[in-house]
Amino acid sequence: MQESNHKTALVIGASRTLGLALATELAQRGWDVIGTVRGDRRTGLHDLADSSDDRVTVEHVDTTKPEQISALRDRLSERDLDLLFVNAGIAHANIPVSEVTTESFTEVLVTNALSPMRVIETLGPMVVETGMIAVMSSRQGSLTMNTNGGNEVYRASKSALNQLMRSYAARNADDPRTLLLINPGWVRTGLGGPGALLEIDESIPGVVNTLEARAGQKGLHFVDYENQVLPW
Template identity: 65%
Template sequence: MNDTRKTAAIIGASRALGLGLATEYVHRGWDVIGTVRGSHRTGLHDLADASGGRLTIESLEMTEPEQISALRDRLARHTLDLLFVNAAITRGDVPISDVPTDMFTEVMITNALSPMRVVESLRSLVTPTGTIGVMSSSQGSIALNTRGGQDLYRASKSALNQLMRCYAARHAEDTRTLLLMDPGWVRTELGGPDADLSVEESIPGVVETIESHQGKRGLHFLDYEGQVVPW
């Protein structure tokens, strides 16, 4: 085994942006641990088959805390250079006054609470010079919200950003780099067919931004072009 090879754990890697991240890191020669929900075959399995052993797959339903704990136990002997949590759902462009309580709860748990549970659980596996990243969105920026719409999704990403700020403050002595990444408006199931970017156009920029900030401790909210996103 090449001791200089780096290891990334991509949480939520079965499709779209997560699969794109796993693909990019495998192509860059990293060892990658990617998680999928359930046992069904995904594009990540095809990537694993072609990876020459550099990609391993773990099962994780991120909204189940006991599954996060079980994943932590399974990965206990690993040292991660990058932990990246990619997970988000949307339930349509519904005014907040019309959002049912169960929908609000589902989106907030998936988009804000669960990613932070993963970060808290797996943080000790990340090397002190490593990076912890979470996929955010410019729609989580309060300063940039001049048009409204997507109320619940925006609120969930703003909550995620705030929780990462709380995390960073609570671990102010931490030497790891903390990133909130905005991938741009990407043509995925979530972004829709009219979005500006393909996954192949967004993800290399995301990875370059992650790489360029390695060793820059503290929390940074950045887009796929390396630009600071206003809070």
């Protein structure tokens, strides 16, 4: 990532919780941030943009709709990115996979695995050779670390995301950019629940520290918010 006061990050999914905190942390560290929201409703990202002296701007994209991803690429065609960060994650009921409807299974896999890869394939070329492409993953995507089950479809979606990123990295073995899958930890959000171990302001500064520490390291890395390598 460029060592200047004009580093630019595109944060996909920045309207609330982890994504909004990530956009906020990057802006506080001197980045220019383009954050995306899905709908037309006002969000915390709009409030951040209003108070940012034009360092934060808001774009709209629904990552489950490929035509909207392409339209975003066209709108940003004149911009170079130092960081593309894809933040996407939904989870439905915590029930055995045999009880999950086809529609629910499809929605989670499309949102958490297929759509982030479509974003990377479409917007990745905007990232400079010294830049980074990062995706919000989870320790629940690790096969090795699954010792107690639960959250089966969510786990499957994050494992699929990790595998797809491995394939992307293999297809682009000569790519000099850094590729990261990041586990933000178990955070108290709507997804993480009230029993989670971390507050958002404990997780996200660590995520950004990890981005900074890994900058310039070619290839794919699966790490957590403390920059610890996770087993696949």
